[in-house]
Amino acid sequence: MPEVFRNYINGEWVDGPTFENRNPANTDEIVGLFVKGSAADVHRAADAAQAAFAGWSNMPGPARGALLFKVADILEKKFDQLGEEMCREEGKTLPEAKGEVRRAINIFRYFGSEGSRLPGHLVPSERDRVHMFAIRKAIGVIGLINPWNFPIAIPAWKLAPALICGNTVIVKPASVAPLSSWRIVEACHEAGIPKGVVNYIAGSGGEIGNALVSAKPLKAVSFTGSCEIGNWLHAEASKRHLRIQLEMGGKNPTIVLADADFKSAVENVCNAAFFSTGQKCTATSRAIVEESIYDQFVEALKERTAKLKVGNGMEPGIDIGPAVDQGQLDTNLKYIEIGKQEGARLVLGGNRLTGGAYDKGYFVEPTIFADVTENMRLAQEEVFGPVLAVMKAKDFNDAMRIANNIPFGLSASVQTTNLSRVFEFVYGCEAGLLTINLPSAGVEYQLPFGGTKDSSFGPKEQGPAAMDFYSDYKTVYLKY
Ligand code: NAP
Secondary structure: OOOEEOEEEOOEEEOOOEEEEEEOOEEEEEEEEEEOOOHHHHHHHHHHHHHHHHHHHHOOHHHHHHHHHHHHHHHHHOHHHHHHHHHHHHOOOHHHHHHHHHHHHHHHHHHHHHOOOOOOEEEEOOOOOEEEEEEEEEOOEEEEEOOOOOOOHHHHHHHHHHHHOOOEEEEEOOOOOOHHHHHHHHHHHHHOOOOOOEEEOOOOHHHHHHHHHHOOOEEEEEEEOOHHHHHHHHHHHHHOOOEEEEEOOOOEEEEEOOOOOHHHHHHHHHHHHHHHHHOOOOOEEEEEEEHHHHHHHHHHHHHHHOOOOEOOOOOOOOOEOOOOOHHHHHHHHHHHHHHHHHOOEEEEOOOEOOOHHHHHOOOEOOEEEEOOOOOOHHHHOOOOOOEEEEEEEOOHHHHHHHHHOOOEEOEEEEEOOOHHHHHHHHHHOOOOEEEEOOOOOOOOOOOOEOOEEOOEEOOOEOOOOHHHHHEEEEEEEEEO
């Protein structure tokens, strides 16, 4: 009998009807049964979080920080288990899953340390004997809505800054990957974070989301997911003046210039487009290549990508796991058809993988389309799978124009050895996360994270910027 993972409300594990979570690499395997929360659960959790707010926000920051360090220690003790569970619930390879667990632990420690700083402002007054300063204060009850693609890192990078600033929270995991964030909540419970501070409710996004934005105590929502849901949430949250932070879709370019280190450019594009099955929000989905090396690049990328091994991420030597579920597999196959119909040139892949163990999972071949042009849907719309569009640019300026000619602006990369081009890219590229001579995906937690244009809304996540969303200022003028 699979294990049942209950919701967590006001410090208690709460039962109810369940839904199944299955391994996308082997759908015969049930990862766990999760209690399907209801709108009533959300309202109870919001009330509990409201009741816990005064105690938690008044606790000294270093004491809250010490509890976050405990959470990190508990997660670290279960490091191998957490990696394996993530591999089974999301499908990414075991090394990728373990890397993500490590990142979540580091995030808890990073924000745990912030408890001893919580930086405000102290500046000299223009007036005599006036002392003026601004201190940070918590906001209140915050809803944290998570996607499935980084099932432990994203909940960690929302939860840890929310808690260190003194807020209380309701965590909503993605239904296809709810276990990793459940483990964080379990760690919060074991660490002794007071009841009501952290609440966790799995279940239908529509029902939980609706209840969250209508729950009276709620003061803010942090959301990572699709543009469609994010835009709906924004409209609902605005009606109530909820503070909101949205991190959404992308169509990220990597520009490859003729002067790049060719071998590493091929490696970086292959890595960014296909690792984690292309299911990173920062993945490269458009390679924009300078004309003079275009044919050579397409050939080398094809050769490199053909070597990738697709399979169950628990097995050693596997580079790429499955799509996360049937819906994402269907989307991948739909865009492969669209690419063919639009007249893009299929260079590699293009099929669902079948036969043997493949029949039990949602596996698709890493797919490269060349000669993709700007107006094709394959150049404009997010696929969120291992489907890469390669596009030809006349020169650097043309490549920049193509790179910016989309509604999204999450991440972007350039491969070049020309320093002036690097700076032109840094200042001219319309994206929030830029990499140079690295894959477009692969960010760290110590700096602001987030996009621009239709990809994002509100203050950035991670690094010192995270504190700006999860806290407010109180400004004080004092005559002595
Ligand atoms: P999604 O379908 O938008 O779901 C995201 C979360 O929203 C899930 O927890 C989902 O619950 C919930 N949800 C669904 N309907 C809702 C509603 N009406 N109100 C409130 N919440 C609702 O996105 P996804 O498929 O999980 O993730 C893939 C997308 O996330 C891609 O577009 C990707 O680019 C984006 N992403 C962006 C970033 C970034 O930082 N910019 C990072 C990672 C992913 P259920 O699971 O129960 O439906």
